[in-house]
Amino acid sequence: MKIFLYYISQTLAALLLIHLRFIYRFRLDVALLVFQVDNLNFVFSKIRKVPMSERVPITIIGAGAVGCAIAYQLSKSYQEIFVIEKNSKVTAENQSSRNSGVVHAGIYYPKDLGKLKAELCVRGNPELYDFCREFEVAHAQTGKLVLAASEAELEYLQDSMRIARENQVPGAQLISEQQAKKLEPNIHCIKAGYFPTSGIVEATQLVHKLYSLASQAGVFFINGTEVVDAKPERGAFKITTRSGERKEIFESEIVINSAGLYSDMVARWVNPDSPFDILPIRGESAKFYKNRRTELYHAGLNIYPTPHAIYTDGTKAEVSFSEFQKLFKQKKVVKTVGVHLTPTFDLIDNEYQIGDIVTIGPAAQRVENREDYSENLLPPVNYLKAVKNIFPALETEDISLHQTGVQAKLLQQYDWVIQPDEKFPRFIQLIGIDSPGLTACLAIARYVEELIRSVA
Structure with missing residues (x-):
């Protein structure tokens, strides 16, 4: 007989909920007994014998x-x-x-x-x-800025605005550099898209x-x-x-x-x-501390570049918007939202709050192993190059590596x-x-x- 013990313990305000599950597994059948304590009252919530045949x-x-x-x-x-x-x-x-x-x-x-x-x-x-x-899951409706840092990026930004209108995204606005800097003072752009529901x-x-x-x-x-x-x-x-x-x-x-x-x-x-x-694309990220220097202050919005294309090996396609559209429809490039700045949560006094760490990522790399999280990671200088044009005060010494993940992109x-x-x-x-x-x-x-x- 093989015994599986599932133990889940949570505290939500004045409620103590302990959910214990014992699964007794036999060669031909599984007996499932769930014993639940809810509001400190013992309740048998499920008794079921399921033959595995x-x-x-x-x-x-x-x-x-x-x-x-x-x-x-x-x-x-x-x-x-x-x-x-x-x-x-x-x-x-x-x-x-x-x-x-x-x-x-x-x-x-x-x-x-x-x-x-x-x-x-x-x-x-x-x-x-x-x-x-x-259900008291930590979240924050921070809003998002998508920044066009050059004239060449304006067409990409305009396309994001077009898609926002097409998809009826609430509150989407095209704003000026001055308006964007009122929201995030340390950014650089010539125009920005503001999306409050992000x-x-x-x-x-x-x-x-x-x-x-x-x-x-x-x-x-x-x-x-x-x-x-x-x-x-x-x-x-x-x-x-x-x-x-x-x-x-x-x-x-x-x-x-x-x-x-x-x-x-x-x-x-x-x-x-x-x-x-599936085309496995590894997304790597780094981080910096926004309280390290005054010019690194980050007000808490998601800060993005304009979207662009990457080739299937993970390198950026430096092409005009019209060329990007052609390559994209030919499936020669993958569209990416780009390396961006994202606030993170800290657990402070048993409550999730936006903290001092800001992540930079994801930087994309093609990998063969679908669970390759650690081989040949990109150095901090790569992240600096990716966001320097939209967050100019950042320097290499401010940046340390954070985490990696692999996305399941469809080929x-x-x-x-x-x-x-x-x-x-x-x-x-x-x-x-x-x-x-x-x-x-x-x-x-x-x-x-x-x-x-x-x-x-």
Whole structure:
């Protein structure tokens, strides 16, 4: 008999909630007992014996921000949802936390090339803020400045303004240098876009809250377990998992592929003709302390350059806007929002507040290993070169390295893939969920629920 102990402890104001889950796992069946203490009252919330030879209704592969959001959303209408996560804990270990934590407004995603990104980002932005307020997840609606530092960058900025209008981003404004400097006095630009609905969120706390709510609603998270194969069989899907040296096989009527960097591989297990490939792009970041010198003061906005293109090897494409459009449509370059400055949270007196650290990133590099977080990292001087034209007081000695992450960029297209598989419609694909996936996670979850209703 193999015993799994899940222990979650949280303190929220005057509420003590301890959620203990014991999973007794046998060769052919799993007995699931959830013993919950809620408001200090003992409640048996779930007693269920599930034979592993029997089909389960819904399996989600991956417990990042999107996977946990889907689990939380589906738990409102469905029972017996299983989430398989290869990491030992649900702690936003991969894409979900290895990023800037920016809440995007929706200004980068043209509808003709990125309909899902455009619609789900703009829809997900207020949903995320509402969720964070309701469940006390650290966040701040800081606003964003996108800075054109030269005449050549004005066309790129104008395109961002056009996309903002097309996507109906609230409050988007084109402002002068003087107006921009009233918001952030130490920047340099000739014009700027101001987008008040942008902000930041504490991603690890967000994912944990989604996980906690889904668990309390009866979703079963099987952590420390990797899905190693998935095949269509008898009108369902045979899922093979591995935990340590032990393998388990079970069937699921519906499978949701939210496997992040490995979503293309999972897709091909089920359908070898799946046409999608992940291009792993490592985003590296650095940091500086805004209180180090007066001229490094940062008022707390997200500060961005104008968007530009990078080649598939990660180098910047120094081209005119018209040439960028041509290369972009030919899939010869990838669009990036650029290396930017982002405020961060500090835990001060048991409360999350915007602190002294400002991150610089992400600086993009193509990597072969999808979990290469440490080889050949860029030096601080690279970050200085990237932002010196918009934040001129920064010097190399102010900068130290911060963190790295690898984004799952789709090679074949700009937009996300969120759809039933063409051959097996009960296999829901989420492939290439890069930025703004964190912002849109709740909207993506609702969209996936609609897809499930259409195929169930």
